[in-house]
Amino acid sequence: xxxIPILKMGEFxxxxxxxxxxxxxxxxxxxxxxxKIVDTRARGVLIDISALQMVDSFMxxxxxxxxxxxxxxxxxxxxxxxxxxxxxxxxxLGLSLKGVRTALNVERGMALLRKAGG
Amino acid sequence: MDASKLATILxxxxxxxxxxxxxxxxxxxxxxxxxxxEREIRENAGELLTAFRGALERGGRRDLSGPEWTRxxxxxxxxxxxxATRGFTPVETATLVFSLKRPVFSRLRREFGRDAEALAxxxxxxxxxLDQLGLYTTEVSQKSREEIIMRQQEEMLELSTPxxxxxxxxxxLPLIGxxxxxxxxxxxxxxxxxxxxxxxxxxxxxITGVPTVDxxxxxxxxxxxxxxxxxxxxxxISGIRPQIAQTIVHLGVDLANVTTKxxxxxxxxxxxxxxxxxxxxxxxxxxxASE
Numbered sequence: 171x172x173x174i175p176i177l178k179m180g181e182f183x184x185x186x187x188x189x190x191x192x193x194x195x196x197x198x199x200x201x202x203x204x205x206k207i208v209d210t211r212a213r214g215v216l217i218d219i220s221a222l223q224m225v226d227s228f229m230x231x232x233x234x235x236x237x238x239x240x241x242x243x244x245x246x247x248x249x250x251x252x253x254x255x256x257x258x259x260x261x262x263l264g265l266s267l268k269g270v271r272t273a274l275n276v277e278r279g280m281a282l283l284r285k286a287g288g
Numbered sequence: 289m290d291a292s293k294l295a296t297i298l299x300x301x302x303x304x305x306x307x308x309x310x311x312x313x314x315x316x317x318x319x320x321x322x323x324x325x326e327r328e329i330r331e332n333a334g335e336l337l338t339a340f341r342g343a344l345e346r347g348g349r350r351d352l353s354g355p356e357w358t359r360x361x362x363x364x365x366x367x368x369x370x371x372a373t374r375g376f377t378p379v380e381t382a383t384l385v386f387s388l389k390r391p392v393f394s395r396l397r398r399e400f401g402r403d404a405e406a407l408a409x410x411x412x413x414x415x416x417x418l419d420q421l422g423l424y425t426t427e428v429s430q431k432s433r434e435e436i437i438m439r440q441q442e443e444m445l446e447l448s449t450p451x452x453x454x455x456x457x458x459x460x461l462p463l464i465g466x467x468x469x470x471x472x473x474x475x476x477x478x479x480x481x482x483x484x485x486x487x488x489x490x491x492x493x494x495i496t497g498v499p500t501v502d503x504x505x506x507x508x509x510x511x512x513x514x515x516x517x518x519x520x521x522x523x524x525i526s527g528i529r530p531q532i533a534q535t536i537v538h539l540g541v542d543l544a545n546v547t548t549k550x551x552x553x554x555x556x557x558x559x560x561x562x563x564x565x566x567x568x569x570x571x572x573x574x575x576x577a578s579e
Binding site for chain 2: 252256257258260261266267272273275278279
């Protein structure tokens with residue numbers, strides 16, 4: 171079964187979603203990421219969803235959950251590279267991901283994490 | 289009745305009917321605002337009558353949707369569209385068709401003479417057919433008008449939602465007119481695409497040109513802001529008129545999480561400051577000095 175790779179960059183974790191997300195993959199990602207945060211004592215997580223073309227309500231909720239879980243473990247989550255269509259869909263679904271920080275691309279997201287980390 | 293009887297009559301008296309009909313039309317057109325030459329009336333009438341006769345001969349029933357009537361529908365469609373662009377009202381176009389009644393009925397009367405029952409039957413079925421044709425012209429002109437309105441609406445939608453770049457990283461979205469859900473969709477899409485294209489961090493939504501803000505409009509605004517935030521851009525609402533500020537509070541719309549400014553200039557200053565730019569005055573050069 172395929173997994174989404176989680177890369178460690180200093181004190182941050184980088185997740186790049188390059189494939190079509192399906193429900194089980196999202197669940198696996200949540201599990202893997204939570205463990206990895208604990209293992210590496212990461213202070214920030216950067217999730218790049220620029221390749222994600224479609225979301226449904228489950229995926230939207232999953233992204234929110236991942237961010238919330240990371241927050242419990244004291245790691246800031248930044249969601250970067252969301253496509254316009256995806257953003258519109260999420261808003262129409264009523265999922266505006268209030269607790270998640272966002273940035274336009276990986277570079278800005280990194281800058282945001284660094285600033286937040288102090 | 290069978291339609292072929294009408295066809296026979298049309299065949300027999302074709303020229304007479306045509307001439308009478310043209311006379312009727314010319315009479316009716318005299319008071320109209322549109323302009324059409326006698327020659328054109330003659331051409332149109334001839335073409336329509338031929339098509340009508342053809343349909344009847346091919347055994348067309350009273351139902352205009354049958355394949356026998358295709359040619360008639362085409363001719364009528366062209367005629368109605370043309371007269372709409374010439375400035376005729378739908379009523380006048382329909383009158384063109386209805387004015388065929390008198391010539392046809394008088395020929396029918398001549399044909400049947402005293403047989404009142406048969407005459408009544410014939411006239412009734414002829415009326416039914418001609419009424420349908422007349423209504424068809426109305427439908428066509430209505431449809432062409434609706435198409436024009438739709439096209440204009442789309443054009444307005446395109447025209448009224450520009451996204452302009454004020455500075456590196458600052459976009460402005462001056463909204464003019466009421467925000468309904470289809471417009472919100474366009475606004476959102478334009479804004480998000482501009483955010484991707486320019487890499488903007490701040491978008492200023494200026495609502496000076498929005499005449500009223502009700503709960504629905506506010507909700508649409510909030511949606512747009514939420515979508516922009518998901519893409520990593522912050523939104524500032526500017527151009528809130530005093531009246532609208534009061535309305536927003538009265539309606540209980542929660543704009544607490546959104547930066548709001550009274551004017552676009554204020555919003556722009558705030559955006560510059562957030563991006564680390566500042567505005568300072570410089571000593572004005574005296575008029576004699578060269579650059």
